[in-house]
Amino acid sequence: MVTRRPNAVIAISIVLAGAILAIAVWLLAQMREDALRRAQDAVFNVSLLVERDVSRNLEIYDLSLRAVIDGLRHPGVLELPPVIRQMVLFDGSIGAKDMGSVFVLDKNGNVRFDSRSVEPRPLNFAGRDFFKVQRDSPNVGLFISHPFSPGGSGTEKDQDKDQDKDMRIALSRRISQPDGSFGGVVVGTMRLTYFRHLFDGMKLGPSGSMALMLSDGTMLMRRPYDPKTIGINLTGTANYSRFIRQPNGDFFGTAAIDGVERWYAFSHIDIYPLILDVALSTGDIYVEWRRRAWIIGTLIAGLDVTIIALAILFSYQLRRRREAEEELRELARTDGLTGLNNRRAFEEEVNEEWRRAQRNGWPLSLLLIDVDYFKGFNDLYGHSAGDEALIGVARCITQNVRRPGDTAARYGGEEFAVLLPDTGAAGAQRIAEQIRTAVQALECRHVASTHHVLTVSVGAATAHGPLIETSRALINAADEALYRAKDAGRNRVQLYRAAEGAPADGAVVTPDTQGPGTH
Template sequence: MVTRRPNAVIGISIVLAGAILAIAVALLAQMRMDALRRAQDAIFNVSLLVERDVSRNLEIYDLSLRAVIDGLKQPGVLELPPQIRQMVLFDGSISAKDMGSVFVLDEHGDVRFDSREWPPRPAHLADRDFFTAQRDAPDRGLYISHPFSPSGKEEDLRIALSRRIARPDGGFGGVVVGTLRLTYFHRLFDGMKLGPSGSMALMLSDGTMLMRRPYEAKTIGINLTGTANFSRFVQRPSGDFYGTAAIDHVERWYAFRHIDIYPLILDVALSTNDIYIEWRRRAWIIGTLIAALDVTIITLAILFAQQLRRRRAAEEELRELARTDGLTGLNNRRAFEEHLNAEWRRAQRNDRPLSVLLIDVDNFKGFNDLYGHSAGDEALVGVGRCIAQNVRRPGDTAARYGGEEFAVLLPDTDAAGALQIGEQIRAAVQALQCRHVASAHHVLTVSVGVATAQGAGFASSRALVDAADHALYRAKDAGRNRVLADEEAVDAADGGEAADRALSTPDTEGRTR
């Protein structure tokens, strides 16, 4: 049973605590994956929303540029009065918020028409990238320029969108160009919820930064070609990955996409710290509770195991007390009989000798009457000590059999060996020189009866004890202070010679065991 094994209780508690911890870890891992999945869905939705908004507005602006080119090709448009011609060439969308002027440039880069004024503001723009790109590449299509500020002010940053004007013969006839203020992208980006450390960036396909959140004017126009993140942007039309920003060195989860047919790349990124901040808070709470629960389980198991050990120790002590004589410290009669029955079965099974010694203190009643019960108890303790000192083998058992009577069980010991042990005990008690004036020897002595079973000599263990008891009475009748063996056992061993020696000589030396 588990309650009988304190260490098993601790082991089970550790396994239980480990199982709870494993479940908690699995749950936290799933919660972490869920947090990342929600963040991925969020930035995907944001990037899709921004891409569609930017694409729609660029398409509207591009349609306006195409309308100007188509208007210039219509017969008679150039001969119309200036106000009507302005209305024909430039539609109302050009005047929308964040839209700048639309210019028609001739092949030399000079302004022919201006959507804002007539006559047009004089300007020579042949050195601008939106002009040179169209002049040098007949099939360029819509071109989006690098950011610039016509007034030199930070708040006036804008980009230009241009289309080539082709002559009837296919030659270069100039450029239609319109500007778009970067405040449009600034407001659009600021309206998105990306967390405290989130970012969003719009760049040209050549790596030029057009707008970034968080906004810093110095980042507008920088080129990101060669950075780790941009290298990933140009590899696929869209995707997502973990990366560290080259600008602020913050680790983020990026989702990027190329905007429709335009040479633009949009990326939306959430800081890993923002993604997992709520998860970390919950993980800390759950982890603390689980740790406290595990510690409590193991602590209670340890305390319970300690109580079990104390209980077992107490039970062992009680069992020992139940089997031990309180005065002499030897086994009591109950323990002796348990050992006797066990050794009897083993001796019968293995055909090995088994000897029993019964020892009685001579004239003990007279000793008690003369010297008192306290002295009697001390005498019994001394006798018990003499017995214990001469019965040393692991299998031997010494016991107080009752009153002033003691018993010794000697497994694997023949009659000669048992007589020797009995003689050693008798001599040791006599050597105590415990004064006893009522004794014929004037000191405390003992008489010892020995019986040995081997083969089919005795029917039961009880018969063996009775034989030792009979030998003890013979020793008493023969004058006390002597060791005598059961007559039948002695006769069987050596024809009765050992009995004769025991009867005639109180101090006979027994043979070695």
């Protein structure tokens, strides 16, 4: 089936290439989803790790502030010597890395006790937000302040000369009197370098980001680090609007700070007024997938092109093979000299037309044509001239047998045959005479003939009814009519009458007489 339809090979190859491409696209889509899923898992793990670390350290610091408040409430602590009192109020965790000073402030904001000095430094924090909030709201609990630089306030100073690294936040709790009135504040500071070092230890790719902000949108720390972003407020940005809608979540968004598209995972840290977001750049998420997709896509494209190219080449070869087979088949059915059908092909046509005539009740006529005295022509003029003579006779036959259903053939050496479907005896006689006249009109010199030119004798037979019962009988009848034409002097048409088994009266047509008939 495929060899008979070369175009089907190309169609099948295109379907196959399309199927391979579809499978590749599906696999690449799955790989893309897997890349995003792995990135999301990594972000969730990083977010959980950071959230737990921040929450634990804030809790420890908060416990230290609570311990100071509890110590102040104990009646004997204030009576202790200053050095002992310092050790009782302020535990060792306060001196940890990135932790600043812890102060006990009175109700006016003055420092009563200082974790860094037995003799309190003369500082006043009445203007700070961590003092005002605790003073004005008795139920705030732990308050986390906005970032500030101690060096710019004239208060506590660090030995570090890099002011950016000395940016801090303050954690404060209210000290209430027994009657519930405001008695002061316990406040501890924390360097923002703690968050910076924590963020720097996480692997987020070249364009990943991480940010910690207050619930009101104030930025505390961001990676990649830029000191200009510390303290800015993100209220009104698209990402912040999503952060405050729910306790945690994830989404694709574009950062307002740098305009990079990222996938964000965010959460609110426990009971603290803090929001943590961890984000991976979509470029970083899919960079490895893009590389693999490019490789796979190139291979699949090459494979598809190869399949289709091979199919086209194979189809071309099949088409050439089919053309060659058709040519061979035609050569097998064609006489090499005259270009007419050969005897085998003619007999197949006779059998086919016989069956068709029997089914439809049509008449079927057959002509057998023999070149007169052809052996003498060959002996006198040579075989080359004889071949030319046969070609001329074949040309005369084809010029007078023009209907698509008619068939002409070289039946033997100098003998030709013509099959005329749906043609009665009169039509057959007319066609036969036209052929005989055309051959004689060639005026091919033949001195060995009684007519001195090349001529033919024609025997015609028509089957219409039960008198000629087989295709072989039709051929035999035409052959008998041809024999009688030659016996009657050649260069004539002889019709066969099936009813009498002999030629019809007046059926002999000589050069001087021509019978009527239609075709």
